[in-house]
Amino acid sequence: MFTMLSGTAIAQDKTYCNPVDIDYSYMSHYRAKTDVSYRSGADPAVINYKGRYYMFVTRSHGYWSSDDMRNWKFISPQNWYFGGCNAPAAAVKDGKIILYGDPSGRGPILETDNPELGNWQTNYAVLNPKGGIQDPDLFVDDDGRVYLYEESSNKWPIRAVELDPDNYYVPIGEQKDLFNLDPENHGWERFGQDHDSALAPYIEGPWMVKHNDTYYLEYGAPRTQWNVYADGVYQ
Incomplete structure (x- = not known):
């Protein structure tokens, strides 16, 4: 009996929950419309930096760190976005964390080699693509090249552009349109509760990963508030 209970306790120690139990920020900027302030966290981006995990979340006035992805410690950084970050993107490049999360949709890449202190530095080279940057993802390939994927729209497709790490991460060339939703052939991409709407669906939140030399985007x-919200992937 003791052995069985011990095994159960060990299994429980390795269990993750959703939502993650952290001290979510109050979304007070919604009070102008609803007169209600509530806690919220969206668009999490988690990276591994020097053996420790860092999680960046929308509208949080800081971020969290963990060594097991279950117990998270909030960090109030020295330098951060005045209104909190929005849909942050993060990656590791040349021994530093690089991050983009400017709520305006236009701004520079931030960098730090000390996320526990949070002395984020900016080079003031503003990324300013047409329409701004929405729901970005930063991807550093094995050869060191850096790419920005972004968009959140029911009109525009997912887009990508290469950034120049040797020149303040400014874009190299123009953004490229990659793909948009195809609800006629992908039924799950139709808009609305239970897919019951004729409105154009939203595509958002690109996230690039590479596994065994194959890229998965x-x-x-079709939008986060519906019960049919889901993820798709192209390779």
Whole structure:
């Protein structure tokens, strides 16, 4: 009996929950419309930096760190976005964390080699593509090249552009349109509760991963508030 209970306790120690139990920020900026302030966290981006995990979340005035992805410690950084970050993107490049999360949709890449202190530095080279940057993802390939994927729209497709790490991460060339939703052939991408709407669906949240030399670009659709929200992937 003791052995069985011990095994159960060990299994429980390795269990993750959703939502993650952290001290979510109050979304007070919604009070102008609803007169209600509530806690919220969205668009999490988690990276591994020097053996420790860092999680960046929308509208949080800081971020979290963990060594097991279950117990998270909040960090109030020295330098951060005045209104909190929005849909942050993060990656590791040349021994530093690089991050983009400017709520305006236009701004520079931030960098730090000390996320526990949070002395984020900016080079003031503003990324300013047409339409701004929405729901970005930063991807550093094995050869050191850096790419920005972005979009959250029911009109525009997922887009990508290479950034120049040797020149303040400014874009190299123009953004490229990659793909948009195809609800006629992908039924799950149709808009609305239970897919019951004729409105154009939203595509958002691109996230690039590489596994065994194959690239996988994930995305979300048809919009987060519906019960049919889900992820798709192209390779």
